[in-house]
Amino acid sequence: MNNLTDRIFNFFKEEIIFSISLVLAIVSCFFVFPNGNYFNYINWETITLLFVIMVFVEILKNLSVFEILVRKLLLKVKNTRALVLFLVFTCFFSSIFITNDVSLIIFVPFSILALIKVDRIDLVILTVSLQTIAANVGCMVLPIGAPHNIVMYTVSHIPFLSFFLLLLPYIIVAVAFLIIASFFIPRDDVTLPKMSKIEVNKKDFLKRVFLGVDYFLLLTFIALFILIGNLENIPFFNLFFKKWIFGNEVLWGVLASQVISNVPAAILLSGFSTNYEAIIVGINIGGLGTLIASMANLISYKILVREFHEFKIRYLIVFTVLNVILLIILLGVYVLIN
Numbered sequence: 001m002n003n004l005t006d007r008i009f010n011f012f013k014e015e016i017i018f019s020i021s022l023v024l025a026i027v028s029c030f031f032v033f034p035n036g037n038y039f040n041y042i043n044w045e046t047i048t049l050l051f052v053i054m055v056f057v058e059i060l061k062n063l064s065v066f067e068i069l070v071r072k073l074l075l076k077v078k079n080t081r082a083l084v085l086f087l088v089f090t091c092f093f094s095s096i097f098i099t100n101d102v103s104l105i106i107f108v109p110f111s112i113l114a115l116i117k118v119d120r121i122d123l124v125i126l127t128v129s130l131q132t133i134a135a136n137v138g139c140m141v142l143p144i145g146a147p148h149n150i151v152m153y154t155v156s157h158i159p160f161l162s163f164f165l166l167l168l169p170y171i172i173v174a175v176a177f178l179i180i181a182s183f184f185i186p187r188d189d190v191t192l193p194k195m196s197k198i199e200v201n202k203k204d205f206l207k208r209v210f211l212g213v214d215y216f217l218l219l220t221f222i223a224l225f226i227l228i229g230n231l232e233n234i235p236f237f238n239l240f241f242k243k244w245i246f247g248n249e250v251l252w253g254v255l256a257s258q259v260i261s262n263v264p265a266a267i268l269l270s271g272f273s274t275n276y277e278a279i280i281v282g283i284n285i286g287g288l289g290t291l292i293a294s295m296a297n298l299i300s301y302k303i304l305v306r307e308f309h310e311f312k313i314r315y316l317i318v319f320t321v322l323n324v325i326l327l328i329i330l331l332g333v334y335v336l337i338n
Contacts, residue, residue: 017295018194018216023225028230029281041229045154051218057098058212061106062205064198071198081187082122087111088178091131091261095138100146100287100296101217103135104161108303118190119130124304125311129275129319132300136287137174140167147295154274166277167241167284169337170330172261177326187197224264228271231309241272249275250334253282254289262287262294281334286303288327291316297323 012019077083082161095103108128115124139145143153143163152165201208231237245252249269256265262283269279287294291301301319305312 002100015216017298018220018223021227021264022219025223025227025230028227028234032230037233038226038229042225043151043154046151047218047221049150049154050147050221051145051213053099053201054102054217055209057102058209060098060170062201062208064179064200067278068198069257077110077190079187080118080123080190081182081185083120083190084123084130084185085179085182087114088130088134088182091190092134092138092175092178095135096141096145099144100135100139100294101299103138104132104296104300104303107131109307112304112307120188120190121308123185125310125315125318126181126185128300128304128317129282129322130178132297132319133174133235133288133322134178135296135300136284136294137171137178139287140171140284142246146287148262148287150285151221151263151266152276152280152288154155157165158276158280163280166280169333170281170285173329173333174326177329181236181322183318221263221267224267228267228284231268232271239270241268246275249278250274250282250285253279254286254331255287257283257293258290259292261292285327285330285334288322288323288330291319293323 018233073086077086087110091100093109096107111127111131112124115121115127136146139149143149143158143160149163152158154331158166231241237331253265253269254261255264256268260268264284265286266279269283270276273279287296291297297319301315304315
């Protein structure tokens with residue numbers, strides 16, 4: 001019995017977002033009895049697109065494409081500031097195409113390893129903090145850059161170009177912020193170690209690709225779609241959200257993201273308002289701020305703490321300060337534009 005309890009507890013710790021989403025979805029079923037409409041709650045276009053992207057990323061990972069590219073570029077880095085900038089903007093550009101979550105999963109461990117090898121552990125906290133911000137900003141460029149934008153793109157049907165232009169002012173300001181932050185990094189010379197040869201393992205290739213897909217992320221989305229669908233059909237919540245969200249989508253996008261992260265916030269708000277442009281701005285800005293404002297934030301935090309548990313508190317302080325400053329700046333940009 002103790003073993004079973006431990007396993008359940010460990011699973012909940014490992015898949016906390018999925019577990020909470022599942023519990024909330026089940027609770028909501030007591031208010032709206034399961035029926036045929038449940039199937040219609042789920043945006044299958046979002047689920048399919050997310051699955052295809054994850055399979056594609058797993059193929060590239062198992063072919064070592066990202067590692068090869070990063071290593072070639074890394075050999076040209078001459079000083080610590082250039083190294084950190086490269087690592088940060090690798091997350092920025094890669095998140096455009098492979099999502100912010102996957103970008104951090106791939107490049108944060110590599111960055112930590114690179115900084116350890118050049119004996120600059122003192123730069124790990126600032127580097128990972130900036131990488132996380134960069135990934136959350138880079139994912140704004142294309143609708144496929146993050147799960148919350150995939151949700152909004154499939155729900156709103158806003159064209160690619162319009163989606164990009166809507167978020168462009170915030171991207172420009174955030175990139176400038178990252179560059180300015182880099183001036184706090186010293187320009188010390190670095191000597192990179194010799195890299196070992198990369199070997200691509202072709203054995204059980206397809207099996208490894210499909211086993212690498214985060215199916216719990218897909219199940220999390222399905223649970224959230226059911227939860228939001230049920231909330232829409234509970235009169236009290238329907239009236240409450242419609243009254244307070246309408247006309248305040250950006251503010252609610254930011255606030256909701258700080259508490260439940262921007263993916264559930266996107267699903268929640270899009271169920272109660274059709275002002276999709278405002279929701280898109282709110283949830284993208286809202287990905288900055290607290291540690292749980294974006295799933296990507298939790299990913300980089302978990303990777304860092306696994307390697308350097310003693311950095312836990314210092315990282316939270318540096319990460320939160322940088323995020324809150326940028327969040328306030330981007331809210332200022334929104335006020336100026338509107």
